[in-house]
Amino acid sequence: MTKPVPNSSRFVSLGLFTLLVSVPQTLLAQVAEGSAFRVDRINALVLVLVFSTAVLLYTKWAKAGKPLYLRKIPGLDAVEEAVGRATEMGRPVLFVPGIAELDEIETIAGISILGRVAKIVAQYDTPLTVPVRYPLVLAAGQEVVEQAYIEAGKRDSYDKDTVKYVAGEQFAFTANVNGYMMRERPATNIYMGAFFAESLLLAETGNAAGSIQIAGTARPEQLPFFIAACDYTLMGEELYAASAYLSHEPIMTGGLKGQDFVKVLIVLCIIIGAALVSFGYGEWFINLFEAV
Amino acid sequence: MRTTVPVAIAFLSGLLLVTAFFFRADTFVGGLSQELTVWLTIVGGFTLLLGVVSIVRVNWTAIQRRKEGWGYKILTILAVFAMAIPSVLSPDWSPLFGRAEGSVYDWLFQNLQMPMMATMFATLAFYIASAAYRAFRARSAEATILLITATLVMLWRVPMGEYILDQLPGDIPAFLNTYVMGGFNMAVQRGIIIGAALGAASMSLRIILGIERTYMGKG
Structure with a gap:
């Protein structure tokens, strides 16, 4: 009997097939008649292919049962403990999925983590509040939280106003969330997503309210503020790894290992490039990486 | 079905946008990716209604239950409609409508919303001082x-x-x-x-x- 092929595998095969077939054809077309393909972006295409291959290979190995080591991320290990603290104190958990729209990958990462956190919160029967700035994020957040409550077997405990739209303006949103923190004194504040000037306003207010705080953002300019005011901070790539890390699913962790592999390649390129430039032979090597 | 269709849409949209990066904007693929961006804006516009429903329901529930600070909730709901309704009405009916200079929306924006936002931003200096101290x-x-x-x-x-x-x-x-x-x-x-x-x-x-x-x- 044939084993049914999972949907993801079909998409993987289809994606690879499309890339493998379309790329050489497009290149040929460009050479032949000066087509619309951006030959000046061929370096990016090579990187995309190498990266995709690495991620898919590691995902395949992870699915096959090969053990993959993931380093500990203390901020994520602390999530369950922080929710437990809120339960013991009888106070709510506040989750802010950033202030960017849903087309930002950081917001999607935040929403993914929200799903994991909501499941833990549902299991502990702890109140959760998720203020959002955009209606699209509201819709996605409500869907994710409802599903988490259903999976935790706590459908009846789900309140549709757990995820709520509070304001469309950056500082109106901040004022609302800060007011909530000072009034309700949530035991745990989790900030995951894209943050801008309001990052410190939120984190300092949470600190003043005595909450345990876990933050994560990929914006380097906001990281110092979170580090100064929060108990745990996920930096850059850790935000994107959080969902996979919390899932403990091999198929998800495979993507992280593929990412690490490409990082090693980039470090090697930096070392080779630095050596070549130091000896005056680096011009051609720099041109390989020129962004257009 | 509830999973397969969204995953298929995500796959096709993602593949299209990645592919479009390698094509010029005036090509079919380039044009299609720009079209998708317009769709996102249109969908986002429609979801604004969801936001209004959410903000009214949350605040109205607080008012009904006489939660602490319920008076401010009334102000919030009034503010939502005071800003929104005159701004969507045609300026042909009255110079107070629309979003041009002299309209209700413009007056509220210039005299209430802007100063409040500036005040919030200005408080950042004090937060920086306390965070820096720590x-x-x-x-x-x-x-x-x-x-x-x-x-x-x-x-x-x-x-x-x-x-x-x-x-x-x-x-x-x-x-x-x-x-x-x-x-x-x-x-x-x-x-x-x-x-x-x-x-x-x-x-x-x-x-x-x-x-x-x-x-x-x-x-």
């Missing part, structure tokens, strides 16, 4: 290095501080510029940016291929 307390060797470096960089960034540094022996501004900002700081920032970019690409790939479904509440 971060720069010299409680360990690392914190002391951070304190000294941050003090020198802050001094260097203001004219009077730069003057003071110029009076000291050695070229401290050049050291700060070359080694601290252009060396350690830039190296760390780039490391974070490269890691974040790879993380974003990896997550995008997981979403496009349907491996990551947590954003839909699955998995």
